[in-house]
Amino acid sequence: xxxxxxxxxxxxxxxxxxxxxxxxxxxxxxxxxxxxxxxxxxxxxxxxxxxxxxxxxxxxxxxxxxxxxxxxxxxxxxxxxxxxxxxxxxxxxxxxxxxxxxxxxxxxxxxxxxxxxxxxxxxxxxxxxxxxxxxxxxxxxxxxxxxxxxxxxxxxxxxxxxxxxxxxxxxxxxxxxxxxxxxxxxxxxxxxxxxxxxxxxxxxxxxxxxxxxxxxxxxxxxxxxxxxxxxxxxxxxxxxxxxxxxxxxxxxxxxxxxxxxxxxxxxxxxxxxxxxxxxxxxxxxxxxxxxxxxxxxxxxxxxxxxxxxxxxxxxxxxxxxxxxxxxxxxxxxxxxxxxxxxxxxxxxxxxxxxxxxxxxxxxxxxxxxxxxxxxxxxxxxxx
Amino acid sequence: xxxxxxxxxxxxxxxxxxxxxxxxxxxxxxxxxxxxxxxxxxxxxxxxxxxxxxxxxxxxxxxxxxxxxxxxxxxxxxxxxxxxxxxxxxxxxxxxxxxxxxxxxxxxxxxxxxxxxxxxxxxxxxxxxxxxxxxxxxxxxxxxxxxxxxxxxxxxxxxxxxxxxxxxxxxxxxxxxxxxxxxxxxxxxxxxxxxxxxxxxxxxxxxxxxxxxxxxxxxxxxxxxxxxxxxxxxxxxxxxxxxxxxxxxxxxxxxxxxxxxxxxxxxxxxxxxxxxxxxxxxxxxxxxxxxxxxxxxxxxxxxxxxxxxxxxxxxxxxxxxxxxxxxxxxxxxxxxxxxxxxxxxxxxxxxxxxxxxxxxxxxxxxxxxxxxxxxxxxxxxxx
Numbered sequence: 001x002x003x004x005x006x007x008x009x010x011x012x013x014x015x016x017x018x019x020x021x022x023x024x025x026x027x028x029x030x031x032x033x034x035x036x037x038x039x040x041x042x043x044x045x046x047x048x049x050x051x052x053x054x055x056x057x058x059x060x061x062x063x064x065x066x067x068x069x070x071x072x073x074x075x076x077x078x079x080x081x082x083x084x085x086x087x088x089x090x091x092x093x094x095x096x097x098x099x100x101x102x103x104x105x106x107x108x109x110x111x112x113x114x115x116x117x118x119x120x121x122x123x124x125x126x127x128x129x130x131x132x133x134x135x136x137x138x139x140x141x142x143x144x145x146x147x148x149x150x151x152x153x154x155x156x157x158x159x160x161x162x163x164x165x166x167x168x169x170x171x172x173x174x175x176x177x178x179x180x181x182x183x184x185x186x187x188x189x190x191x192x193x194x195x196x197x198x199x200x201x202x203x204x205x206x207x208x209x210x211x212x213x214x215x216x217x218x219x220x221x222x223x224x225x226x227x228x229x230x231x232x233x234x235x236x237x238x239x240x241x242x243x244x245x246x247x248x249x250x251x252x253x254x255x256x257x258x259x260x261x262x263x264x265x266x267x268x269x270x271x272x273x274x275x276x277x278x279x280x281x282x283x284x285x286x287x288x289x290x291x292x293x294x295x296x297x298x299x300x301x302x303x304x305x306x307x308x309x310x311x312x313x314x315x316x317x318x319x320x321x322x323x324x325x326x327x328x329x330x331x332x333x334x335x336x337x338x339x340x341x342x343x344x345x346x347x348x349x350x351x352x353x354x355x356x357x358x359x360x361x362x363x364x365x366x367x368x369x370x371x372x373x374x375x376x377x378x379x380x381x382x383x
Numbered sequence: 384x385x386x387x388x389x390x391x392x393x394x395x396x397x398x399x400x401x402x403x404x405x406x407x408x409x410x411x412x413x414x415x416x417x418x419x420x421x422x423x424x425x426x427x428x429x430x431x432x433x434x435x436x437x438x439x440x441x442x443x444x445x446x447x448x449x450x451x452x453x454x455x456x457x458x459x460x461x462x463x464x465x466x467x468x469x470x471x472x473x474x475x476x477x478x479x480x481x482x483x484x485x486x487x488x489x490x491x492x493x494x495x496x497x498x499x500x501x502x503x504x505x506x507x508x509x510x511x512x513x514x515x516x517x518x519x520x521x522x523x524x525x526x527x528x529x530x531x532x533x534x535x536x537x538x539x540x541x542x543x544x545x546x547x548x549x550x551x552x553x554x555x556x557x558x559x560x561x562x563x564x565x566x567x568x569x570x571x572x573x574x575x576x577x578x579x580x581x582x583x584x585x586x587x588x589x590x591x592x593x594x595x596x597x598x599x600x601x602x603x604x605x606x607x608x609x610x611x612x613x614x615x616x617x618x619x620x621x622x623x624x625x626x627x628x629x630x631x632x633x634x635x636x637x638x639x640x641x642x643x644x645x646x647x648x649x650x651x652x653x654x655x656x657x658x659x660x661x662x663x664x665x666x667x668x669x670x671x672x673x674x675x676x677x678x679x680x681x682x683x684x685x686x687x688x689x690x691x692x693x694x695x696x697x698x699x700x701x702x703x704x705x706x707x708x709x710x711x712x713x714x715x716x717x718x719x720x721x722x723x724x725x726x727x728x729x730x731x732x733x734x735x736x737x738x739x740x741x742x743x744x745x746x747x748x749x750x751x752x753x754x755x756x757x758x759x760x761x762x763x764x765x766x
Contacts, residue, residue: 021515046622052443053436053463059510060435060465063627063757072631073643075622076758077471078463080436082443088460091484092475099481101474101620127442132404237484239429239458244446248455260456374446375459 004097005224005231006381007104008033008217009343014181014331017114018211022061023068026110029215029339030069033106037217038227044217045102046075048093050085050109051335053078054124055116065108082128083284084370085109086214086338087377091237093218103220109340110213111333121209128371130245139246141284142206144372146198149287151252153200156302160200163286164191165308167204170283170322173315174329176355179340181210181331205286210331214339230350235363236269236380238262244374253302257376258295258367265365265378266297273297276319276380277361278348280341282369283326292367293321296378315356323348323356338368338377349383387480388607388614389764390487391416391600392726397564397714400497401594405444406451409493412598412722413452416489420600421610427600428485429458431476433468433492434718436461437507438499448491465511466667467753468492469597469721470760474620476601486603492723493596494716504592511754513628522629524667525589527755529581532670534635536583539685543583546669547574548691550587553666553705556698557712559738562723564593564714588669593714597722613733618746619652619763621645627757636685640759641678641750648748648761649680656680659702659763660744661731663724665752666709675750676704679761698739706731706739721751721760732766 010032012018018025026049034041047069049062058064066076081088086109093105113121122140129135129144152158171186186204194203224231240260243249250256266272273296281292293304298319307313313321324330324344327337345364347353366379393415395401401408409432417424430452432445441447449459464471469492476488496504505523512518512527535541554569569587577586607614623643626632633639649655656679664675676687681702690696696704707713707727710720728747730736749762 054442057510058514059437059507060463060754060757062464063624063754064513066624067626067628067631071624072626073623073640075474076464076624077475078461080443080461080463081445081459091458092460092478095475095478095482095484098483099478101478101481124442127440130447131441240456241446241449241454241459243450243455244443245450248450257456371443371446374443 003221004094004218004234005221006216006234006346007219007224007228007231008037009346010215011179011340011343012213013179014210014212014333016181016210018112022056022058022110022112023065025112025211025213026065026108027069029213030108033215033217039104041070044071044074044104044106046096047071047106047108048089049076049078050080050089050107051111052080052082052085055111055113081370081375083334084338084368084375084377085335087366087368087379090216090342090379091239091377094234094237097218097220103223105218107216107339109336109338111335112211113209113333114211134245141372142198142201144246145285145287146201147246148252148291149200152287155253158305161188161192162305162308163205163290164188166286166289167191167328169308169314170326170328173323173356174325177325177330180325180329181208182329201285207284207327207332210333212331212333212336214336214343216339216342232346232349233382234379235382236265238264238378240376242373246372254291254295255369255373255376257373258292258369258378261376261378262296265380269380271363271380275363276365277363278320278323278345278358279365279367280344281321281367283322283328284332289322289326296367315358320358323358341366341368345381349381386604387477387601387617388604389599389617389729390602390607390611390614391420392729393598394562394723394726395596396562397593397595397716399564399593401495405439405441405493405495406448408495408594408596409448409491410452412596413491416598416600422487424453427454427457427487427489429479430454430489430491431472432459432461433463433472433490434494435463435465435468438494438496464753464758466717467721467751467758467760468718470749470751470762473599473725473762474622474760477617477620480601480603486606488601490599490722492719492721494718495594496592496716497594517628524755525581525584527629528668528670529584530629531635531674532583535670538636541688544571544575545688545691546588546673547571549669549672550574550711552691552697553709553711556706556739557708560708560713563708563712564591565712584668590667590710590715593716595714595716595719597719597726599722599725615729615732616765617762618765619648621647621761623759625756629755637674637678638752638756638759640756641675641752641761644759644761645679648763652763654746654763658746659748660746661703661728661741662748662750663727664704664750666705666711667715672705672709679750698741703741706741724749724751728764732764
């Protein structure tokens with residue numbers, strides 16, 4: 001199934017507040033993605049724009065952005081699964097190409113969260129849970145993930161210090177990433193002393209709202225081979241959902257949607273967790289990265305903490321994870337996040353990640369989650 | 384390319400204000416679509432939810448709706464091109480199936496516009512144009528289509544009476560459609576005497592905001608043949624965009640995005656406009672239906688008025704158009720509209736449209752537009 005490739009990736013600088021409007025923000029990522037590939041805008045057959053729509057005054061931004069990037073009159077549309085929107089966009093782009101409808105498709109993710117105040121943003125984000133039965137009673141994003149953290153602690157004895165070690169790792173890589181919002185190393189003490197948000201999660205256990213954009217350009221095999229030096233192949237994809245309501249979940253010690261999606265992706269790619277050389281996982285909170293270790297099969301349920309205790313998820317460990325700083329350091333501009341994860345893995349597989357290159361990386365994985373474990377996407381890429 | 388079929392279609396009653404929440408509204412359409420086909424919810428491999436997100440408090444409704452319809456843990460996501468969202472959903476569903484990723488996909492369109500007051504809705508709709516350069520200066524939906532009407536009148540001598548005759552036709556069919564918002568016949572005088580909105584367009588030249596849902600279920604050929612008596616095949620599809628800014632348009636006497644999409648769809652289906660037995664076109668305003676006659680090649684540019692003057696677009700004419708009442712009578716619940724158009728054509732091709740059946744209809748066309756001629760989708764279906 002290795003016949004759709006990623007030929008270009010790009011990302012804007014992620015920041016707490018960018019000084020440009022959304023079309024200009026998207027241009028930053030698009031421009032980087034178009035570098036070093038031998039195609040023009042007119043060769044792009046369709047564009048998919050991905051974001052969470054609640055942050056912008058502009059309705060239906062896909063048309064606005066497609067006009068600004070000079071992709072008109074090609075089809076443009078909008079795809080959304082909140083925080084995993086741009087990997088859902090990748091999945092749709094793959095289908096458009098694999099079906100024979102298009103040859104080259106651009107997936108543009110963005111979010112300008114600074115359009116809303118922190119209070120407005122928190123209110124908007126809360127409405128990502130069921131607004132009739134759950135979010136009015138406190139099931140916000142941090143609230144939901146705090147339930148997972150508490151359940152993991154109660155079941156497996158996981159500690160706050162172990163979670164904090166994940167942030168220490170990611171901060172160490174974020175410090176080296178010129179496109180990250182936070183470029184500061186953090187000590188275990190910094191994290192343990194940070195202010196509580198929803199116990200047991202503290203400020204440094206959480207990623208931050210950010211502005212940013214990302215872009216992935218995919219192409220059919222024939223085009224990919226002719227326009228690009230190192231196509232990176234989409235080897236496997238999985239996607240699944242869980243209930244929106246937390247009360248509908250069967251377990252709170254793992255994300256069923258991620259487990260399902262991982263299973264599908266491994267099967268499609270014909271690989272096992274042991275074959276993954278480098279991974280980007282959705283660490284919107286430290287607990288989320290720990291759950292990912294287990295949901296992806298990098299560790300048995302309850303044993304994920306060993307990976308971080310033994311530093312196996314550092315760049316020189318057995319399964320390097322989030323060696324670009326993750327959402328925790330990069331920031332999490334919702335619609336742009338998945339595309340940024342894909343960019344990191346593509347650069348790793350091309351051998352271009354000089355700031356934290358994993359040696360001989362040939363197979364990489366992206367794990368991108370929307371909502372509190374509601375939408376799960378897992379993508380496996382191969383050099 | 385006849386290997387993806389529509390196996391089920393459904394629609395809620397469209398109304399000015401429904402008394403249920405969005406998940407229950409979607410269930411109405413889903414239930415009808417699942418009738419008479421031999422599949423269960425668990426056989427649906429993915430669901431695509433389509434709406435304009437600005438009308439609901441609930442963020443990311445695809446997950447909520449997928450849970451309520453018992454489609455979890457299958458992938459669910461959101462696709463949007465404003466008023467043409469659900470035909471964009473159909474295009475994406477086709478690709479997911481054609482690519483081999485899925486066998487059965489449901490496309491669920493909905494809008495509950497009554498969540499907003501008329502004033503709020505008008506403000507929200509205005510932001511469908513470029514909010515930096517155009518909508519603050521009056522380029523709203525009616526404003527944009529009024530420019531097209533004026534240009535058509537100036538170029539071809541089209542009159543307000545001729546536009547009104549389109550509404551007379553559509554009202555006559557709307558009166559027979561049990562799922563339409565407006566079920567009243569209208570006279571030419573009624574329309575000519577109605578209050579001006581944006582000259583030359585009057586109240587009865589415009590469709591109304593409505594609440595409603597629609598559902599289309601698509602399947603691969605093997606599944607379609609085994610679970611359904613009369614699969615309706617997707618023979619052709621086209622999609623294109625034009626600039627969001629009206630100032631970027633090359634012409635105001637036709638919609639370039641519809642012309643491009645029609646060209647693609649005819650080519651893919653291997654048919655010409657003469658082969659179309661029945662069509663649903665996007666008559667958000669009377670002028671929009673007139674433009675569609677010409678953009679789809681049913682008439683030469685400037686000659687569309689002859690079709691309505693000669694009643695050729697009535698059910699017994701040479702090219703029946705909107706014989707379910709169109710958006711003008713049904714109402715226009717944004718995300719549900721395209722699916723409702725598809726439902727009408729599917730029922731016509733199955734010979735089930737007893738209220739206004741076109742004799743021996745074998746090939747049908749759907750023309751669905753998002754924004755003021757920004758997104759164009761044309762779909763050709765075949766019995």
